[in-house]
Structure formats: structure tokens, C-alpha cells
Amino acid sequence: MATTTACEAQINAPENSMHLKKVLSTASPLTLRIVAECPVTKARACELILPHSPVSTPVFMPVGTQGTMKGITVDQLDALGCQICLGNTYHLGMRPGPELIEKANGLHGFMNWKRNLLTDSGGFQMVSLVELSEVTEQGVKFKSPYDGKEILLTPEKSISIQNSLGSDIMMQLDDVVSSTVTGPRVEEAMHRSVRWLDRCIAANKKPHKQNLFAIIQGGLNAQLRKTCLDEMTKRDVPGFAIGGLSGGEEKDDFWRMVTLSTDHLPREKPRYLMGVGYAVDLVVCVALGCDMFDCVFPTRTARFGSALVPWGSLQVKSKQYAKDFNPIDPDCECPTCKRHSRAYLHALFKNDTAAMHHITVHNICYQLTLMRSVRQSIVDGCFPDFIRTFMKRMFSSPDQYPSWAVDALASVNITLH
Numbered sequence: 001m002a003t004t005t006a007c008e009a010q011i012n013a014p015e016n017s018m019h020l021k022k023v024l025s026t027a028s029p030l031t032l033r034i035v036a037e038c039p040v041t042k043a044r045a046c047e048l049i050l051p052h053s054p055v056s057t058p059v060f061m062p063v064g065t066q067g068t069m070k071g072i073t074v075d076q077l078d079a080l081g082c083q084i085c086l087g088n089t090y091h092l093g094m095r096p097g098p099e100l101i102e103k104a105n106g107l108h109g110f111m112n113w114k115r116n117l118l119t120d121s122g123g124f125q126m127v128s129l130v131e132l133s134e135v136t137e138q139g140v141k142f143k144s145p146y147d148g149k150e151i152l153l154t155p156e157k158s159i160s161i162q163n164s165l166g167s168d169i170m171m172q173l174d175d176v177v178s179s180t181v182t183g184p185r186v187e188e189a190m191h192r193s194v195r196w197l198d199r200c201i202a203a204n205k206k207p208h209k210q211n212l213f214a215i216i217q218g219g220l221n222a223q224l225r226k227t228c229l230d231e232m233t234k235r236d237v238p239g240f241a242i243g244g245l246s247g248g249e250e251k252d253d254f255w256r257m258v259t260l261s262t263d264h265l266p267r268e269k270p271r272y273l274m275g276v277g278y279a280v281d282l283v284v285c286v287a288l289g290c291d292m293f294d295c296v297f298p299t300r301t302a303r304f305g306s307a308l309v310p311w312g313s314l315q316v317k318s319k320q321y322a323k324d325f326n327p328i329d330p331d332c333e334c335p336t337c338k339r340h341s342r343a344y345l346h347a348l349f350k351n352d353t354a355a356m357h358h359i360t361v362h363n364i365c366y367q368l369t370l371m372r373s374v375r376q377s378i379v380d381g382c383f384p385d386f387i388r389t390f391m392k393r394m395f396s397s398p399d400q401y402p403s404w405a406v407d408a409l410a411s412v413n414i415t416l417h
Helices: 008-012 014-025 074-079 089-094 098-103 106-111 155-163 184-203 222-233 249-265 279-287 296-303 334-341 344-350 353-379 383-394 403-410
Strands: 031-037 044-049 054-057 058-061 084-087 115-120 133-135 138-142 152-153 169-171 211-216 238-244 271-273 292-295 306-309 311-316
Touching: 008 106, 031 353, 044 353, 054 058, 054 106, 054 353, 058 084, 058 353, 074 292, 089 098, 089 152, 089 155, 098 106, 098 155, 106 115, 106 155, 115 155, 152 155, 155 169, 155 184, 169 403, 184 211, 184 222, 211 222, 222 249, 222 279, 238 249, 249 279, 249 403, 279 353, 279 403, 296 306, 296 353, 334 353
Parallel strands: 058 292, 084 115, 115 169, 169 211, 211 238, 238 271, 271 292
Antiparallel strands: 031 044, 044 054, 133 138, 138 152, 306 311
16 A cells, blocks of 8 residues: 555645535435336436436446537437536646636536536546656646646646536546556555545535546456445445446456446445446446446447447448448437438448448437336336347347356346357
8 A cells, every 4th residue: 555645644634634524414416316126137227316407327428528529419419318428627628728618607508518417537548648647646747648738637636627617427536547457556546546536525616516426446456446445435425436447358357346346336326337338338237237337439430430230330331331221220210310321321431521420320329229228128127138138139149149248147147048
């Protein structure tokens, strides 16, 4: 465990401890109502009441890095029934900056979004921009990818930016290491994330308006993750995220850390699994007890011509679709599938970026529709049957089922074969 530093001593000072208790005792602007629970798995359907509107969970949250989803408008996102999406604190803090966004009545006003927003803390850039960053107890030093200037992102600064953005859910600044890293650095990051959580709680100027979520760390080490869970759940924050996964680790390690986390997270608080967006991962991790998910996958893969479908993906650029006048998915109700054929999108992809836009609309609709179907099956008491049907359609034979998914589902009493 890291030795005590001046920053830790400052956090442990009596006046800061009193402030921390006062902040924690403030009623959060979040209510979680459990609507239904699967009697077989750990899945549950909830209603998450947030300042701008209710959110039905399980929910997938599209990622809008700089106040927009790439390739789709806010109005289109709203029309698809999206109840909550993401903004990136690091990038928005760099450009156009929190001062300008605050003058626009926060990120909601700046992007003209009437529903809920979740902002990350900027911590993920420790991994994605690792060559530009350096972590100390004080915070994270970055070299700006825009102009090369050095920036220090502290827990206090992260929360200050997010207060200016006005998001409904803010994430703590955590010490993020790649999920493939092992050794003392993982334990150091876990303990530092706990200390930084306390600093984030103390720095939040709007606890009555904005919900601060803790992020569980500990890598792939079950004992470290359990220690982090024990410490962070002592803080009465509005919600918890499972962090430090989906970074290239083995899937067997991934699902075991997910289910360990949900086993020890409070039943009455939302559980957010960060960075997960593949359809199979979403369905399995709902069964393991997760409520909220996010990923750039559906929008990023759309820009490469890959449309998400119940049987996997459809590569629009492929020659086989050049004369195919069927929609991407005949059962899909999205505007793209209602109006355009595979042949049209194939032809468009060669010389017009509008093709990326049309596929992005479809992919986000696919993710949101999938999660609505998952939720309805939980409410109807048939989630295990939904899983079996989903897997049969996604894979041509049981032999192709990923072994990790089979094992993960077996751990919550779902037998696929």
C-alpha cells in the first residue's frame, strides 16, 4: 500500500472530514426503484429517477465525446428513445472549455439535450493517452494532444469541470491502469482511487443536483477488488461503477470480476459496468446483475460500414449487398431500415459520408432496442428464455457459443446446451 502523503493528510484533516460527512448526508437527486428481479439470475429491471427524466434499466448509454454523437443529431437520438448519453470531461474540459459551456446553461443547454447526461471523469485518458500522462498522488499530468501544453487533472479539477457541465451523473476521478497490468501498480491504483473518491466527494459543489458515482478498481485481482468494494461502499454515494475492465483481458477473468463486484454492491444502488457494448457482453452482464453500460462500439463500427444485427453484424461494404434491396434488418424499426436498402447503403458508402450516418442511426437503435427487449423479458419473468433465444440467433450452432459466456451464464443458473 502506498505511504501517506501530504494530499492524504489534507484529506484526513478534521475540517475536511466534517465536510465529507455533511456532503454524504445530503440527499442525492437519484432514486432507484426495482421494478422486477429475475428469479433465476441476478438480472433486475429498474427505474432510475434522475433530474432530467426517468431512465429504464438495464440501459445502454451512447457515447458523445464532445457534446455530440458522431454521425447522429440530438433530435435523432431523442427520437430513438435514448434516455441518457455520455459526455467526455477530458475533451470538453480542453475544448471548448467549462467556462463557455457553463455560460450555455451547462452541457444540456450547449448541445440542446433535454434528457439525462453522464460525464466521465477524464481518468480513462490515463490509459488511452498513456504516453502523454503521468500519475502522482496530486492528480494526472497530461500533455495536451491539441497544443502540447501540460495540464494537471486533479480529483478537485475533474469535479469542478463536471459541476460546470451540469451532468446528472458525474464519475469520480480514479487511478486507471490497463486491465492487462499486474503487480504493485494495480494495488497502488486501487488504494489511490479510494482516496481520490473522498476528494471528489468533498469537492462536489452540487450534491443536491448532480450524482457522484464511485468506480470500483482492483484489476483482475479478486482480493484487491473486494478490498475496494468494502472501502467504497462505506461511502454513501448515489451509485457505483465497475471500472478497470474491457481493456483486453481474458473474458474468463472479465466476467468473474463483474460477478464478484455485483455480489458485493448494494442492491438499492445502480450498478454501471463501464466500457461494455458488444451484444453478447450486454446480455450476459445483465444476467450477472449490471444495470448500466456504455461503449463507443456501435458508433465506431458504423463508420467502418458494419451494421449490428441479431445474427452478429452485416458488412454493408461487401459486394454481396450491391444488388440486395432488403433493409439491413427486416425486423428493425429504425429510420434507416424503413427507408433504405442494403444496395443503396453499399453504393453510398463508396462516395458519401451519409452512409456512415444511416448505419450509426441503425446501430444505436439496435442497442437501445436490445436493452428494451432484455428489460421487458425480466419484467415478464422470461429472461432465461430470452437469453437462450438470443444466443441461438446470434450463433449458428451451440458449438460456436463463447465458452466464457456459457460459464458466466451457468454461474447464474442458465444452461445453454
